Amino acid sequence: IGFCSGTGDMLKVVERYTAARPGNALERFLPALRAVVGGDSHEGLGDAFTEAWARVADDTAFRRAQDAERDETYFDPAVARAEADGLSALGQFVYYDAFVMHGYADAKGTVGFRTIRAEAVEAADPPSRGGDEEAYLDAFLDARVRAIRQEPSHSDASRVETAQRVFVHEGRLQLETPLVWKVYGESFRIDGP
Known part of the structure; x- marks a missing residue:
């Protein structure tokens, strides 16, 4: 279901969508979404919710x-933090991916971006503090892999090890093409504009 990490994200999306298009197919699920935010329950959602989400997927308002929601919750804060840390385009991408996968703060059974970054800063100075960007990003990715391995739903760290870390080691701090990587066993390549 889109980029959403959890029911809180879904709730915000449906609230935004309903404000723009009252009476939409998802509006009737707002009470159920509000009731399950912060927990593991999906009561009141299920197939009917998934089907309604699919029906509105192509609506421009949706x-x-x-x-x-993506920009406000993930992209803008990740880029702002990366810029404050003096990071390049690659660093912005690394931070954004961590925000999306882990969220900003720790939640029950998870390690959030804030903790991952704190561990990285303990291991290496970011460029804003005079540190080497590649060394700092390696430290951040080390902390991220530890976080991924603590979460049963995110135990595969290939998105870090065979993509992001490859770009760091190749010195592609501005995401210079060609970019060649693997994620979850699939190979990808971007040759440029």
């Missing part, structure tokens, strides 16, 4: 609601 897409705008998802984009706005």
